[in-house]
Amino acid sequence: MTNETLNRDMVMQLLNGIDAGDISVLDRVFHDDGEMVWPASKELVRGAVNRRGVYSHMPVLPKVEKRRVFGSGDLWVAEATLSYSGKPYAAVLIFEFRDGKIARETGYWAEPFDAPAWREEWVEPLPMPA
Amino acid sequence: MIMDPSTALVRDYMAAWPGDFDRLSQLRSETFLEDWPQSGERIRGDANYRAIHTNYPGGMPSHQTERITGAERASPAGGAWALSPSFTLVHLSGGAEGTYTVEGLLDYPDGRRFHLVAVLTIADGRVAAQRTYFAEPFAAPEWRSQWVERVEGNDDE
Numbered sequence: 001m002t003n004e005t006l007n008r009d010m011v012m013q014l015l016n017g018i019d020a021g022d023i024s025v026l027d028r029v030f031h032d033d034g035e036m037v038w039p040a041s042k043e044l045v046r047g048a049v050n051r052r053g054v055y056s057h058m059p060v061l062p063k064v065e066k067r068r069v070f071g072s073g074d075l076w077v078a079e080a081t082l083s084y085s086g087k088p089y090a091a092v093l094i095f096e097f098r099d100g101k102i103a104r105e106t107g108y109w110a111e112p113f114d115a116p117a118w119r120e121e122w123v124e125p126l127p128m129p130a
Numbered sequence: 131m132i133m134d135p136s137t138a139l140v141r142d143y144m145a146a147w148p149g150d151f152d153r154l155s156q157l158r159s160e161t162f163l164e165d166w167p168q169s170g171e172r173i174r175g176d177a178n179y180r181a182i183h184t185n186y187p188g189g190m191p192s193h194q195t196e197r198i199t200g201a202e203r204a205s206p207a208g209g210a211w212a213l214s215p216s217f218t219l220v221h222l223s224g225g226a227e228g229t230y231t232v233e234g235l236l237d238y239p240d241g242r243r244f245h246l247v248a249v250l251t252i253a254d255g256r257v258a259a260q261r262t263y264f265a266e267p268f269a270a271p272e273w274r275s276q277w278v279e280r281v282e283g284n285d286d287e
Binding site for chain 2: 037039040041042043044045046049050051053054057059067070071077079090092094106108109110111112113114115116118119121122123124125126127128
């Protein structure tokens with residue numbers, strides 16, 4: 001595999017591992033000094049020790065339904081539905097790679113909402129899965 | 131900062147977004163589609179986009195942004211990261227497929243603030259498609275505070 005497909009494969013391993021409840025995948029795909037940045041809560045998880053601390057104490061790991069994984073080189077993006085005890089979020093995860101492992105993840109979780117009636121004449125249903 | 135044409139297009143586009151309709155029309159392809167995955171809505175074409183946003187209850191949001199982090203990629207094989215103080219966007223990243231991910235902040239007239247993530251597909255020098263996500267700020271949970279640092283956001287008062 002090329003470096004590029006290896007990076008994409010790392011993202012797939014991460015998403016599949018979390019979906020399977022296997023948090024050991026984090027150490028395989030992230031650098032020891034890798035960072036997770038979650039701007040909406042202004043949180044930064046720096047390094048393997050803190051990453052393990054957070055993930056081993058998560059009240060529930062999400063089920064992961066991949067929608068899109070795209071990118072090139074050292075930049076890869078995953079759009080996925082992450083469901084926590086059945087509560088879904090539309091997540092966007094941006095991965096910056098360095099030397100074949102993830103150096104930084106930037107993650108956003110967006111809550112579903114009902115399409116408002118006032119604009120229905122100008123929209124159409126989004127074919128699913130979106 | 132050396133900018134590839136697609137990155138320059140995305141920057142122009144986001145400078146016009148969401149309310150400079152004429153400029154957005156110029157930068158979009160004829161078959162522009164915008165998807166809102168959270169609500170399962172698809173906007174087909176620029177005219178529908180304009181109709182929604184001119185009828186938006188309470189008015190459209192504005193950006194508040196302070197930096198661009200960009201992948202300036204001249205070719206699929208190359209690519210370098212650049213960090214540059216700039217204006218509109220919080221974070222901008224790009225790939226060789228012509229798909230760009232924009233992170234930003236939105237402020238609505240009623241005071242609500244959301245993080246914006248927009249995935250833009252560029253084709254033939256135009257924005258052909260956009261998928262837009264609106265992520266609400268939330269309080270960092272207490273249970274994980276011992277392993278987490280607080281990041282200074284540009285929305286700190």
